[in-house]
Amino acid sequence: EPARTTGPQENRDNAPATTDSTPDTGAAAAPAEEKPRTMHSDDTAGDNRHDAHDDQSGDGQGGGRRSRRNRRNRRNRGRDGQGNQNGQGNQNGARDGGEGRGGRDGNRDNNQGNRGNRGNRDNNRGGRDRRDGNSQGNQVETTPVAGILDFADANTAFIRTTGYHAGPTDVYVPIQMVRRYGMRHGDAVTGTIRPGAKQQAGGGRRNRQKYTPLNSVETVNGLTPEEAAQRPHFHKMTPLYPNQRLRLETEPKVLTTRVIDLIMPIGKGQRALIVSPPKAGKTTILQDIANAIATNNPECYLMVVLVDERPEEVTDMSRSVKGEVIASTFDRPPSDHTAIAELAIERAKRLVEQGKDVVVLLDSITRLGRAYNNSSPASGRILSGGVDSNALYPPKRFLGAARNIENGGSLTIIATAMVETGSAGDTVIFEEFKGTGNAELKLDRKIAERRMFPAVDVNPSGTRKDELLLVPEEARLMHKLRRILSALDPQAAIDLLLKQLKKTKSNGEFMMQIASSAPLAGGDDDE
Numbered sequence: 001e002p003a004r005t006t007g008p009q010e011n012r013d014n015a016p017a018t019t020d021s022t023p024d025t026g027a028a029a030a031p032a033e034e035k036p037r038t039m040h041s042d043d044t045a046g047d048n049r050h051d052a053h054d055d056q057s058g059d060g061q062g063g064g065r066r067s068r069r070n071r072r073n074r075r076n077r078g079r080d081g082q083g084n085q086n087g088q089g090n091q092n093g094a095r096d097g098g099e100g101r102g103g104r105d106g107n108r109d110n111n112q113g114n115r116g117n118r119g120n121r122d123n124n125r126g127g128r129d130r131r132d133g134n135s136q137g138n139q140v141e142t143t144p145v146a147g148i149l150d151f152a153d154a155n156t157a158f159i160r161t162t163g164y165h166a167g168p169t170d171v172y173v174p175i176q177m178v179r180r181y182g183m184r185h186g187d188a189v190t191g192t193i194r195p196g197a198k199q200q201a202g203g204g205r206r207n208r209q210k211y212t213p214l215n216s217v218e219t220v221n222g223l224t225p226e227e228a229a230q231r232p233h234f235h236k237m238t239p240l241y242p243n244q245r246l247r248l249e250t251e252p253k254v255l256t257t258r259v260i261d262l263i264m265p266i267g268k269g270q271r272a273l274i275v276s277p278p279k280a281g282k283t284t285i286l287q288d289i290a291n292a293i294a295t296n297n298p299e300c301y302l303m304v305v306l307v308d309e310r311p312e313e314v315t316d317m318s319r320s321v322k323g324e325v326i327a328s329t330f331d332r333p334p335s336d337h338t339a340i341a342e343l344a345i346e347r348a349k350r351l352v353e354q355g356k357d358v359v360v361l362l363d364s365i366t367r368l369g370r371a372y373n374n375s376s377p378a379s380g381r382i383l384s385g386g387v388d389s390n391a392l393y394p395p396k397r398f399l400g401a402a403r404n405i406e407n408g409g410s411l412t413i414i415a416t417a418m419v420e421t422g423s424a425g426d427t428v429i430f431e432e433f434k435g436t437g438n439a440e441l442k443l444d445r446k447i448a449e450r451r452m453f454p455a456v457d458v459n460p461s462g463t464r465k466d467e468l469l470l471v472p473e474e475a476r477l478m479h480k481l482r483r484i485l486s487a488l489d490p491q492a493a494i495d496l497l498l499k500q501l502k503k504t505k506s507n508g509e510f511m512m513q514i515a516s517s518a519p520l521a522g523g524d525d526d527e
Contacts, residue, residue: 144190145193159214160343164340164343171193192218193215238406239405240406242267245266245267246293247296248289254288259454259497259501260285265478269410271399274440276442278421281448303324303360307328307367307368311329314327326340341368363415365395365399365415366418373425438465442461444494477511
């Protein structure tokens with residue numbers, strides 16, 4: 001009987017082993033996450049059966065086996081829990097890592113895709129912009145522009161659209177365009193611009209401003225660019241003595257121009273100086289000369305250049321003279337004085353290259369020398385009166401441009417020079433220019449103080465080679481007149497001359513009186 005009792009118990013004890021081995025085979029083929037759960041359920045069932053058997057067996061042996069099984073089950077559950085956690089962590093980590101890499105890769109792909117889309121959009125937009133630009137380029141209307149070409153430096157050129165001074169509406173001319181069309185300093189240029197298209201030009205990096213560039217060139221000095229490129233250069237033209245006279249006599253009562261015709265005859269291409277002390281009437285003489293040239297010689301292009309002048313005199317000259325008035329008032333910096341003087345004389349040269357007769361009236365060469373002395377860099381060689389030696393060359397270049405051109409064209413310059421100002425610098429400037437002119441008219445302050453105008457000192461005034469301007473008979477009578485006046489003092493000479501001119505209606509009538517008799521001998525004739 002004990003043997004029979006033991007057999008069923010052993011079979012029941014071995015049953016869980018068979019039961020445990022069967023799920024193990026299935027668990028090997030099952031997914032890894034289900035295996036711990038299967039083993040845990042089998043162990044629990046086996047433990048329950050062992051517990052039931054232990055209840056039937058003795059308390060001693062059953063308690064020991066239960067305690068061992070409980071410890072084993074706790075260890076298995078601990079390992080199973082760690083395995084589940086590790087497995088789930090690995091799976092979650094793998095899933096998270098995959099999702100992270102996938103997210104990053106996806107984001108990269110999306111970003112690249114977005115960039116590609118943006119590139120496509122930019123290309124499409126660029127294509128639309130190009131199409132719009134082409135259509136707008138065909139539709140944009142150009143604006144005509146005209147002005148004088150001025151060079152700020154060797155590689156920067158502008159068209160001065162508001163006169164001879166620099167302004168905000170000036171047009172920038174690329175140096176390649178200047179060289180292509182052979183344009184020169186002082187050319188009158190007409191062309192077109194595109195409003196809104198601006199480029200930086202002129203000045204340093206901080207002082208650089210934006211100007212509208214020139215789009216095309218239509219005319220240069222009234223000629224096509226191709227025709228203008230064939231003109232001769234001014235410095236290559238042959239200068240001659242003046243041989244064609246500019247008559248200044250207009251009306252009988254205008255005595256200033258009649259006196260100048262008798263004392264200092266002027267010809268085309270003359271370089272004349274009016275030497276005047278302050279308040280001797282030099283500005284009035286310039287106005288009378290300008291009006292006489294505009295009246296008697298309309299073929300001449302008249303330019304009046306006022307440097308460092310009073311604003312009211314600029315207005316008076318502009319209203320009284322029928323010519324181009326180019327002025328720079330005394331409230332402007334010296335660089336403006338020199339700039340407008342250089343541009344004006346270059347403009348006159350361009351007109352002479354076309355065979356025209358140009359007359360330039362400058363007031364005054366002394367103030368122009370002051371402006372160059374104040375604006376030019378110091379050379380270290382200072383003359384008496386604080387005048388830099390380099391400051392005298394540009395005014396000489398201005399005055400030296402006057403000449404009579406062989407085979408057509410002339411440039412006449414009549415400039416005023418100030419003396420007796422009390423400035424040693426003005427004296428130095430005058431001494432430098434005294435021998436450069438070929439005609440000189442000297443005014444006397446003492447005669448002007450007696451209110452006799454024009455206050456001309458007859459004896460030192462005159463014209464070199466005046467016989468080229470006069471016919472032989474007229475030259476003989478002029479020499480006779482000079483001999484008579486030279487015997488008198490300056491005040492008596494001009495007083496006698498003015499009295500006799502008032503008695504005649506023209507200089508021709510006055511010269512006929514000289515030829516027939518000696519009317520000037522009776523200086524006590526009434527007016």
